[in-house]
Amino acid sequence: MRGVLESKPRSSDHPAMQRFAARPRPARIVETVAEVFETQENDIRNGHGTIERQVVAWLGCYESMARLGSIAAVLRLRSMSRVSALIATCDRDLGKDPMLRIVVDRCIDLLRRELVRVPAMHRESYPAITLHPG
Numbered sequence: 001m002r003g004v005l006e007s008k009p010r011s012s013d014h015p016a017m018q019r020f021a022a023r024p025r026p027a028r029i030v031e032t033v034a035e036v037f038e039t040q041e042n043d044i045r046n047g048h049g050t051i052e053r054q055v056v057a058w059l060g061c062y063e064s065m066a067r068l069g070s071i072a073a074v075l076r077l078r079s080m081s082r083v084s085a086l087i088a089t090c091d092r093d094l095g096k097d098p099m100l101r102i103v104v105d106r107c108i109d110l111l112r113r114e115l116v117r118v119p120a121m122h123r124e125s126y127p128a129i130t131l132h133p134g
Contacts, residue, residue, distance in 0.1 A: 029107075033052050053075055055103070058087050058104070063111060
């Protein structure tokens with residue numbers, strides 16, 4: 001039976017909430033970026049063209065796997081294309097600026113440090129198990 005089960009590819013028909021359960025929410029990303037850049041969350045949300053907003057958009061896309069609309073909402077943007085532009089700018093700058101890479105790595109470390117518990121429906125069978133994101 002094991003051979004039969006392992007011979008078939010795993011199904012990817014799982015809801016996004018289950019696939020990305022350990023991913024940080026965009027609002028949590030704003031908190032973390034504000035902490036690392038030593039600024040206020042409202043300054044990030046209300047700023048225009050700042051590096052902090054680029055980092056939030058980039059982390060929201062690649063670390064949180066959030067939809068562009070969710071990232072736009074947390075950054076108080078009306079346009080999802082603006083979010084795409086922020087992500088592209090951050091991608092370009094990450095390739096050129098080693099200090100920016102260090103800051104983004106620090107944000108990722110802080111975001112991944114939080115543990116995510118197994119959902120309640122599984123706790124009866126496995127009470128002591130926790131998952132480490134990433």
